[in-house]
Amino acid sequence: MEIKNPTINDVARLAGVSKRTVSRVINRSPLVGENTRKIVDKVIAEINFSPDKQARGLASSRSYLLGLIYDNPDALYIDQVQRGVLDVCTEHGYELVVHPCHSRQTDFIQECGRFISRSKLDGVIILPPVSENKELAAALRAANCPYVRIASVDLDDNANIVISDERQAMKAMADLFVELGHQSIGYISGPLKYRSSIERKEGFLAELGEFNISIPESRMTEGKNSYESGKECASELLSRTPRPTAILANNDEMAAGVLRVASDLGIKVPEELSVAGFDDNILASRIIPSLTTIRRPVEAMASLATQKLINTIQPQSIPLKFAKLVKPHLVIRESTGKVAKT
């Protein structure tokens, strides 16, 4: 009792009702008789009908497509996000269209706009660091395009953002450094044009301050979050006298750069130098010595963001305990140890 490509008309005919009624059943309208609904549902199941997205979209000006906008070189992070997003997407009949972009590009905002309009995306999820871009958010709001940002600072309404409390995580990292007895600490920040870099730096410094430890300017450098820049910053910090006994980098890539420089200089980690990063990317657990770092619940954040987005698109479709803040946590491995006794 199957039909090749069943349409709403087939269902209507077979169920002995009108198209309109079938449409109501599909869209869970409450204005359908208990009995009628049953009959229609039965036919739908029998001929294995599922509504055509394009037709639906054309008629209702929706696409059932969500977009993912990012300008982030960390492939592992992207991959985890995609999986988290897709989990929720498929569950609710949405599909995910990816869009790596170049936020430095001059027509970046328009370019994103074109991306959204050319496929009539129902909404987008924006990853850091693009998520910090005010202009983009403003353009999206102006274009009436639902969006959710994933970020590390609170820069939007609850419905439009998922935040990881990185300040709090850095506090834990500072506590660890203190506990291990480090006083002479080097810090490699991310680009300070990003709020997240500032957030992490401030969180770390503030907590150290609680223990009356401060980091002089000469032991703070600004990196670019890349492996290469991690190496450059590490070379600089490790040439200082006295040499820091510990270095914290804004991410694992740069921390890997620190490990490399230390190895080249014959400095033993963690005996002579403790090193830590942020992200817990694949490197962190594989590198030798394995890296103490901070892990964000990336997939969970992505899922939450997607739920919020879908809830904006079709209100009340997902009953949510809409947490806004997610807690990263410290992962202690081999690269950190007690400061050497003098």
Add this chain to the structure above:
Amino acid sequence: MEIKNPTINDVARLAGVSKRTVSRVINRSPLVGENTRKIVDKVIAEINFSPDKQARGLASSRSYLLGLIYDNPDALYIDQVQRGVLDVCTEHGYELVVHPCHSRQTDFIQECGRFISRSKLDGVIILPPVSENKELAAALRAANCPYVRIASVDLDDNANIVISDERQAMKAMADLFVELGHQSIGYISGPLKYRSSIERKEGFLAELGEFNISIPESRMTEGKNSYESGKECASELLSRTPRPTAILANNDEMAAGVLRVASDLGIKVPEELSVAGFDDNILASRIIPSLTTIRRPVEAMASLATQKLINTIQPQSIPLKFAKLVKPHLVIRESTGKVAKT
């Protein structure tokens, strides 16, 4: 002279021609007068019109959506592929929908079918190791869904596949091992249910054979391509007497496992043990010692696959020198060295 949401009707009216003619211009039909075309193009530019994908799709039963099917844990690989695909996609007005899947799942084929039909994908690109799945390819062919596979062995028509010549690359790796003087070599293969694992293994062994070097069964293990299984296999191989002076793993993840075990056992790399992998993923260049490995031109392969796919969907749209075979190449780093003199 802009219109809020210009449609084909606006263009037709303003250009003083019929809808049909505008449609012809949009679709580059040759059956349009030189003059008419100019006028229409001018109007299109003036009011910034771009055809609605959904409407187009509904009418022509196409979606301008391509799918990416994979079941591969290497995030970096996926990321590179996505970028390669998107490069070509956007250029030709297509969008990319991602679909990580579970090929062990029993209803895997149907699940992919649903993915394709629910968004009426115009075609899909399949990554290894799913790309080796015969059933999937057969189902796609039966469903008349254009596809291109990325693989390491020739298992389809030229139009449907892009191959990396991994056998050839493994030959180069074997040459290196021989050149460095290794005779006692350990090998960690990938799961031998995958053709690519077999291909790499055979390529390596065959070339060694050319130099009258053979690897006894006791120095060959079958890994699962994971870091953990790399560690297990390495423990096994390194407990053999005499100990191998070199170990080649089917991928970088497992090679990283070998480095870890060697480090734990106090075996110096490369002085006492040479190690090499395959993939050149992010680990390879960051880990200490950095890993000798093989790099495939992943982005280029992905772009080529996409061009082939689009060419299948709309014949002759891309003039192509349709290469089928792509050459990976050896990347020599710190983890390999001359065998220790006895």
Add this chain to the structure above:
DNA sequence: TTGAAAGCGCTAACAA
């Protein structure tokens, strides 16, 4: 609670 009919923006037979 249900149905008839008019589109959504585009493509594609068929004519002219």
Add this chain to the structure above:
DNA sequence: TTGTTAGCGCTTTCAA
């Protein structure tokens, strides 16, 4: 070379 006219499969006024 160009236009007329139906739809594609669905949603949605409006009326019953």
